[in-house]
Amino acid sequence: MKSETSGEPLLAIEHLCTSYNHTCIIKDVSLRLWPQQVVAVVGPNGAGKTTILKAVGGLLRPVSGKIYLVGEDLTQLPVWEVVRRGVVYVPEGTNVFPDMSVLENLEIGGYLNRTLIPERLALVYELFPELHLKLRIPAGSLSGGQQRMLVLARGLMAGARLLLLDDPFLGLSPKYVKIFCDAFRVLRRQGMTLFISGQHVRRILNVADLAFLIEEGEITLTGSGAELLQNHHLRRTLFGIEATCDPADVLT
Numbered sequence: 447m448k449s450e451t452s453g454e455p456l457l458a459i460e461h462l463c464t465s466y467n468h469t470c471i472i473k474d475v476s477l478r479l480w481p482q483q484v485v486a487v488v489g490p491n492g493a494g495k496t497t498i499l500k501a502v503g504g505l506l507r508p509v510s511g512k513i514y515l516v517g518e519d520l521t522q523l524p525v526w527e528v529v530r531r532g533v534v535y536v537p538e539g540t541n542v543f544p545d546m547s548v549l550e551n552l553e554i555g556g557y558l559n560r561t562l563i564p565e566r567l568a569l570v571y572e573l574f575p576e577l578h579l580k581l582r583i584p585a586g587s588l589s590g591g592q593q594r595m596l597v598l599a600r601g602l603m604a605g606a607r608l609l610l611l612d613d614p615f616l617g618l619s620p621k622y623v624k625i626f627c628d629a630f631r632v633l634r635r636q637g638m639t640l641f642i643s644g645q646h647v648r649r650i651l652n653v654a655d656l657a658f659l660i661e662e663g664e665i666t667l668t669g670s671g672a673e674l675l676q677n678h679h680l681r682r683t684l685f686g687i688e689a690t691c692d693p694a695d696v697l698t
């Protein structure tokens with residue numbers, strides 16, 4: 447488990463505030479992620495998990511605060527520039543180009559640096575051999591789980607060093623959850639940092655070196671994934687149970 451917290455963080459969010467239609471959503475959030483960590487942000491529906499990831503990915507302009515990648519200010523950069531620097535938001539759901547082939551979907555992910563496409567395709571094929579077998583078929587004819595795999599693979603094609611994964615386990619069968627968890631471990635070993643949000647709290651906290659609980663736009667707890675899983679407040683808030691119960695009985 448990677449728990450290094452000295453030296454320069456890969457990502458530093460400082461006093462971030464965002465709003466939609468003048469309604470404040472993220473309220474003065476500060477947090478740090480270090481290289482090769484799996485970091486989780488969990489919280490109730492509507493707490494602001496997706497909003498934080500979108501702000502880091504450049505899809506949402508903060509009202510105030512700063513976002514730094516290895517000391518460089520990303521806050522006002524356009525999305526393509528944030529992606530070019532290796533910060534890639536992977537949306538929830540099956541957001542593929544349905545009429546294009548699997549290979550074309552992957553190539554679109556790598557459009558910012560086409561010379562690196564073959565090398566990145568090799569990584570995708572290693573992680574997801576199932577996609578390799580379906581390169582020529584339209585992405586829309588993949589199963590839901592395979593489409594989610596393709597969305598993640600498209601993010602890898604962009605050359606991510608920090609992957610922002612929005613609810614990656616949503617709608618996945620146990621077999622695909624395992625494939626995704628195995629892929630996350632390989633990616634971390636290869637030097638990538640993964641910032642994961644979502645409702646599958648136990649699964650996400652189980653793979654997290656560092657985790658945050660967010661409630662109504664504010665970070666209310668920080669610790670390792672294992673620590674948060676045992677925390678009374680988190681268990682009451684997210685599982686609706688007391689600490690003596692196993693959350694596995696309630697929610698996976």
Ligand SMILES: Nc1ncnc2c1ncn2[C@@H]1O[C@H](COP(=O)(O)OP(=O)(O)OP(=O)(O)O)[C@@H](O)[C@H]1O
Binds near residue numbers: 467489490491496497
């Ligand atoms: N495009 C938008 N316009 C207006 N309000 C929005 C928009 N997107 C999100 N919100 C609001 O911002 C708040 C935080 O939403 P966000 O999607 O970040 O929550 P979340 O923690 O990811 O929730 P969930 O677990 O349900 O996906 C919610 O109150 C939501 O209604």
